[in-house]
Each structure stands twice: as C-alpha cells, then as structure tokens.
Amino acid sequence: MNKEILFRAKRIDNGEWVEGNYITNERDEEKAYIGYLFDVRNGAVHDFDIVEVIPKTICEYTGITDKNDQKIFEGDIVQYLGIGSVGKVVWYEGDYIGFAVDEIYNSVQQYDKEMFDEVEVIGNIFDKPGMLMNIERKEEKQLVFEPLLKDFETETIAEYFRDMVAEIPDYIFTIPSSTSGKYHNATQCERYGQIYHSYMFASILNHRLRLKPNREKYNTPEIRDCMRCVSVFHDAVKCGWNGEQYTVQEHPILAAEWVRNTHVDHDIPDEYKEMIACMCEAHSGEWNKNKSGEVIMPEPRNDMEFFIHECDILSSRADIDMLLPDELKDILVGVNTEEKTMEERYTVEQIIDAITQADEEVMSAIAFKDRKMLEDALKDFLLDG
Structure with missing residues (x-):
C-alpha cells in the first residue's frame, strides 16, 4: 500500500500547526507554504487555502501510526513503552534509507511494526524539546535555585523562574561549567560547577543592577527580573537536549529555543520570554563561531544583551572566584546530589x-x-x- 503524502508545519502568522501539501516558491526559495482543504462536502471541494509556514518546522508524515492510532510525523517525540526510552523521529540515510527513531537505544532504530505497536507520541521537538531531556528531579532543582528568588522584584516573574528551573535537564547536578576543564575558575570546574557558575553570574548581575546608572537604564522591575532569569537560563541546555559529554557549542541557541517553547503553569507574556530568549542566545558575545569559522549565534545587539554578556564573562574568569553561600552548600548536601555510578x-x-x-x-x-x-x-x- 502506498504511503499517504502529507506534511505539517507551523503557520508563520500565528504559530499554529497546519497539515496538507508542501508547496515551494520558485521565486523565493526561503519561503514555504502548506496547501490544505477545509470545506469538502459530498466528495466535492468547496474551499481550500494556502498559508505561509516556518520552513524549519516542515515535517513529513511517516505513514506510521502509534499505539493510539495517532499519525507519526518526522520531528515527533515518541516513547517506547517497553523500556520507557524516549527518542525523536528522523529521516535516516545509513545502512538503510527511511524514517527511524533516534536515541531510543542510544542509536538509530529502524522502523519495526511490532516495536511501533508499543510506541506513543508524547510531543514534538518544536513544541516540547525538553521532552528529550531527563527532567525528573524537579523539586530538587527548585530547591537548589530557591535562594536566588530573594532578589526578584515581581512575584509573576519569580513564579515563572521557579517553574522553569524545574524543566532544566537533571544533568545540571553533575556537570562542571567547563566540561573540558580548560575554562572558568577552579570551583566551577568541580562537580556542581554549572550551579556555582549560575550563582556567581546572579551575584555579579545583582551587584551591577544595584548601581544607580544601571537601575536608571533598566528602569522597570519586570526588565530587571527578566535579566535575573538569564543567570540560570543561559546555560540551561549546555550539554544539549540529550546530555552530551562536552559543552554543545550552539547551546545559547538551544537555551533560547527552550525559553520560547517551554510552557509552564506560571507563564509570562511572550514579549518578556522573547527578551529572555534573545539575551540567552547572544550571551557568548564575540565567541559565536564554530570550528569552521562560521557564525552560528548572534552577537549582543543592544545594551541589555551586552550587559548579560559581560556578566557571563566576569563569572567565567579563571582568575575570579567567589565564596559559595553556606545555604547553597547545605541544600546540595540535602538533595543528595552525590550520585554514584x-x-x-x-x-x-x-x-x-x-x-x-x-x-x-x-x-x-x-x-x-x-x-x-x-x-x-x-x-x-x-x-x-
């Protein structure tokens, strides 16, 4: 039986998903469209529409359904109920060509009918990228970052911050801030180093925000609280969605995607989330190129983004360290983060x-x-x- 040809993508005007035929524009190859029928009566088409979509969200239907008879698209996140593993649906060209599930067994798993009878779609990489991460220890992460809330000025953004830190991957408990050991100060190269870096970043940021010129420049509590969120969020996905051994170079971009796409109980207006996302993706400053010299991340574009970049640099210096708060040491002991292999x-x-x-x-x-x-x-x- 021939596979149904079907695509889906997010509309560029409102971000909603739409399914239909994939249409390209020969005059402008950067634009993409989905055409779909929405008024079919008695087998006759009475109306159809063509909408512009976000090109990177275009996903092809695999021709496969999950255990609930839900269509599985490229980019879907699926869970294999047999062992609880989670993976993403990808187009694979290797020892065979076709759709596959990546990461279910720390490898690419070819489609197998019996396996997919036990697979369930639980999200997709555009709406819920965090589903590929291990985020089970939510209360412990909230407890670890609770002391930072004392500097927040608005209850709304403080509650948002508390919800969001629960969605950070659990590897934050174990990774140093410099996974290679070449950068950052000695404290941040130890176990829990990424947590220490976030605390030092927050301390420097708050000291600077107390200065009169900066309070006058960033003159609303909401703006200052958005900046405080970045002290933790900027490296939230430092080792990628699946916890790579070393720092993922484009992690500022991943952090921005995480902010834009993660929805929590105490969400904040999109304008604030976008402000936070932009600060995250530009926090590396001039160090925004890959090993081939290609620009893969934006440099700071305004004073606020430069401010964040400067805080990150100061909190990453090998010759600058800080005394860790006793309350943080007590919390880390209390949540038993000394996990053993x-x-x-x-x-x-x-x-x-x-x-x-x-x-x-x-x-x-x-x-x-x-x-x-x-x-x-x-x-x-x-x-x-």
Missing part, C-alpha cells in the same frame, strides 16, 4: 557475578548499549556497597 557503587567482581546470574534482560541491555536498562536489570543481583 554503577562502577562507584560496586566492585568489578560484584558486577561480573551479577551478570553471570542475570537473564536475557541484561543481554538485551548490552546489545542495545542502554546503560539505565542494564543497571535496572542488574539491581536484583547486586548488593549495595
């Missing part, structure tokens, strides 16, 4: 012995290179060290 918890002999006793679940985990699945399969055979 399997190798730290058990001896090599214990792990080998457990593998010899375990069943095919362990073999499947090893075959799929799924670390969490392996630990879960071994837990009944391991004694806590």
Whole structure:
C-alpha cells in the first residue's frame, strides 16, 4: 500500500500547526507554504487555502501510526513503552534509507511494526524539546535555585523562574561549567560547577543592577527580573537536549529555543520570554563561531544583551572566584546530589557475578548499549556497597 503524502508545519502568522501539501516558491526559495482543504462536502471541494509556514518546522508524515492510532510525523517525540526510552523521529540515510527513531537505544532504530505497536507520541521537538531531556528531579532543582528568588522584584516573574528551573535537564547536578576543564575558575570546574557558575553570574548581575546608572537604564522591575532569569537560563541546555559529554557549542541557541517553547503553569507574556530568549542566545558575545569559522549565534545587539554578556564573562574568569553561600552548600548536601555510578557503587567482581546470574534482560541491555536498562536489570543481583 502506498504511503499517504502529507506534511505539517507551523503557520508563520500565528504559530499554529497546519497539515496538507508542501508547496515551494520558485521565486523565493526561503519561503514555504502548506496547501490544505477545509470545506469538502459530498466528495466535492468547496474551499481550500494556502498559508505561509516556518520552513524549519516542515515535517513529513511517516505513514506510521502509534499505539493510539495517532499519525507519526518526522520531528515527533515518541516513547517506547517497553523500556520507557524516549527518542525523536528522523529521516535516516545509513545502512538503510527511511524514517527511524533516534536515541531510543542510544542509536538509530529502524522502523519495526511490532516495536511501533508499543510506541506513543508524547510531543514534538518544536513544541516540547525538553521532552528529550531527563527532567525528573524537579523539586530538587527548585530547591537548589530557591535562594536566588530573594532578589526578584515581581512575584509573576519569580513564579515563572521557579517553574522553569524545574524543566532544566537533571544533568545540571553533575556537570562542571567547563566540561573540558580548560575554562572558568577552579570551583566551577568541580562537580556542581554549572550551579556555582549560575550563582556567581546572579551575584555579579545583582551587584551591577544595584548601581544607580544601571537601575536608571533598566528602569522597570519586570526588565530587571527578566535579566535575573538569564543567570540560570543561559546555560540551561549546555550539554544539549540529550546530555552530551562536552559543552554543545550552539547551546545559547538551544537555551533560547527552550525559553520560547517551554510552557509552564506560571507563564509570562511572550514579549518578556522573547527578551529572555534573545539575551540567552547572544550571551557568548564575540565567541559565536564554530570550528569552521562560521557564525552560528548572534552577537549582543543592544545594551541589555551586552550587559548579560559581560556578566557571563566576569563569572567565567579563571582568575575570579567567589565564596559559595553556606545555604547553597547545605541544600546540595540535602538533595543528595552525590550520585554514584554503577562502577562507584560496586566492585568489578560484584558486577561480573551479577551478570553471570542475570537473564536475557541484561543481554538485551548490552546489545542495545542502554546503560539505565542494564543497571535496572542488574539491581536484583547486586548488593549495595
């Protein structure tokens, strides 16, 4: 049976999704359109429409439906209910060509009918990019950043900040601010270094905002609170959506997307979110090129964005450090962020012995290179060290 040819994309005028036929413009290749029927009676077309869409959001229908009979499009985020893994639907050209799920087993998984009977669409990369991140420890993250709320001047943005920090990926508890160890001060190169960097950024920003010239320039509590949000948000996705080993170079752009697309209970007006997003994506300043010398991020475009860039630079200097607040140290101990890896918890002999006793679940985990699945399969055979 032939696959239905169908595309979807976000309208450029209101951001709503629309499905239909993908139409290009030969006179302007940067523009894209979706044409669709919206009045069909007795098999006859009475009306149709063509709308301009955001090109990067164009997604093709895979021809596959999930367990709930929902159509699966390229860019959808799906969860494999068999093991709880989450991945995104991509077009793949490798050992085969076609649609696949990326990251479900830390690899690309080819479409298999039996597998997709156990797959459920839970979002898409444009509306909910954070779904690809591990964001289970929400209350702990709120607790860690709670002390920063004392400097906020508006309850509305303070509540928004509190909701948003809960959506930061959990790896913020474990990554240093410099994942290579080459940059930032010694404290920020340790465990929890990214949290320390956020605190130092916030401290510098608040000291500067207390100066009369800056209070006169950034003259509303709402603007100043938006700037305070950036102290944490600018590096919220520092290691990418899926937690790469090292800093993802375009993380300022990812942070901006995260701000624009994440919706929380205490949301704020879009104009404030856009202000925060723009400060995030320009916070690296002149260091905005990739290894090939291509510009991949904007430089600061106004005084506010330069202000944020300067705060980031000052809080990243190897020769400037700060005493960490005692309350932060107490909180980090209290939330038990000293998580140990399997190798730290058990001896090599214990792990080998457990593998010899375990069943095919362990073999499947090893075959799929799924670390969490392996630990879960071994837990009944391991004694806590």
